[in-house]
Amino acid sequence: MEILKLNEISGVACEAFGTAYKMVKEAVKPAGIILRSYNMHEYAVPDSVCCIGRAGAGVNNIPVDKCSASGVVVFNTPGANANAVKELVLCALLLCGRKITAGINWASSLTGDDVVKQVESGKKAFVGGELLGKTLGVVGLGAIGVLVANACVELGMKVVGYDPYISVDGAWHLNHNVVKETDLDKLLSESDFVTLHVPLTNETRGMINAEAIKKMKSGAALVNCSRGELVNNVDMKAALSKGKLSRYVTDFPNAEVIGVENVVAIPHLGASTPEAEDNCAIMVARQMVDFIENGNITNSVNFPSCKLTRSGCQRITVIHKNVKNVLKSMTDLISGEGINISNFVSQSKGDYAYCILDLDEKLGDTVLKKLETLDNIIKVRLI
Numbered sequence: 001m002e003i004l005k006l007n008e009i010s011g012v013a014c015e016a017f018g019t020a021y022k023m024v025k026e027a028v029k030p031a032g033i034i035l036r037s038y039n040m041h042e043y044a045v046p047d048s049v050c051c052i053g054r055a056g057a058g059v060n061n062i063p064v065d066k067c068s069a070s071g072v073v074v075f076n077t078p079g080a081n082a083n084a085v086k087e088l089v090l091c092a093l094l095l096c097g098r099k100i101t102a103g104i105n106w107a108s109s110l111t112g113d114d115v116v117k118q119v120e121s122g123k124k125a126f127v128g129g130e131l132l133g134k135t136l137g138v139v140g141l142g143a144i145g146v147l148v149a150n151a152c153v154e155l156g157m158k159v160v161g162y163d164p165y166i167s168v169d170g171a172w173h174l175n176h177n178v179v180k181e182t183d184l185d186k187l188l189s190e191s192d193f194v195t196l197h198v199p200l201t202n203e204t205r206g207m208i209n210a211e212a213i214k215k216m217k218s219g220a221a222l223v224n225c226s227r228g229e230l231v232n233n234v235d236m237k238a239a240l241s242k243g244k245l246s247r248y249v250t251d252f253p254n255a256e257v258i259g260v261e262n263v264v265a266i267p268h269l270g271a272s273t274p275e276a277e278d279n280c281a282i283m284v285a286r287q288m289v290d291f292i293e294n295g296n297i298t299n300s301v302n303f304p305s306c307k308l309t310r311s312g313c314q315r316i317t318v319i320h321k322n323v324k325n326v327l328k329s330m331t332d333l334i335s336g337e338g339i340n341i342s343n344f345v346s347q348s349k350g351d352y353a354y355c356i357l358d359l360d361e362k363l364g365d366t367v368l369k370k371l372e373t374l375d376n377i378i379k380v381r382l383i
Helices: 011-019 064-070 081-096 100-108 115-126 143-154 170-173 184-190 210-214 233-244 275-292 326-336 365-372
Strands: 002-005 022-024 032-035 049-055 071-075 135-139 158-162 179-182 192-195 218-226 245-250 263-264 314-321 341-349 353-357 377-382
Touching: 002 192, 011 022, 011 081, 032 210, 032 275, 032 365, 049 100, 049 115, 064 326, 064 377, 071 275, 081 143, 081 192, 081 218, 081 245, 081 263, 081 326, 115 192, 135 143, 135 184, 135 341, 158 184, 179 184, 218 353, 233 245, 314 326, 314 365, 326 341, 365 377
Parallel strands: 002 022, 002 032, 032 049, 049 071, 135 158, 135 192, 158 179, 192 218, 218 245, 245 263
Antiparallel strands: 314 353, 314 377, 341 353
């Protein structure tokens, strides 16, 4: 079975896929697509594709809405690159607090036999502050945000976290010394450093704008290793020029921020470690295999998590619109053909729903076609 790769993927994915699968750069009828940063918004997805696996967390390079409408499950790998990003955020905080990059650039420009003397006389221009005792505001307490918060507690910072959607798992892993804040404005007003760890949505796009910056402590520093579009660059640069913000460190450089004083632009290195790439590749490959072979869904961004231990002699999966009477129409059709449903699970997410049905007998082609033509059915798979 072929899996089309739109980017180079760590070779460990081959082991996770197993011998029944082959990752290829070209395919006519691939069962799935695996990628990292490839922009799929103008890409024609083959009809044979039942799932797309993003070896990473963000899926803004994938047309998720179109995939949902056509019944293509999109997977990501939340947490697989969390440690790599956490370590870069710690570096970014140090770059915020101290003028390290400016000092390095200056030192690299020195010439002559008296470099040591020049260093000692010029280093005062690059004096910075320590993290110890400072207040860090962590906006978003997912896999990465929790790791950052916990690490900064260990560095001696006062850490305040904000996340109205924190998961139970995230809450369990959060250090008890992290202060849970329910008011984002209050967090912004109290923090010496603010770090962003939220997904890019219509609600979060440009969330750090003039209005938000106005509420921040004067001279605060901002770290963005999440998504560039979370910050309004025009407002951010205006705040830097006035001293309202002291430093902006971003992992998402663009033409608006390159060369701006007190902006430290990192070339999107958050997940760029071999360890993170391996973790993401293994995780997404396993999720794709489990879906292709068993219909189980884990870590999908557009369909609900749904798992069922196999029973019976045949399994079908159905993606449908989340409206009334769809389940009844399916089960009535199957039961009407004299076929018993041995096990069944159904979950919904927003406008869509997904169900797995294990049958005691095999469906004939005629029954399968009838099932596919029922109202509000998007895709039926026979496994």
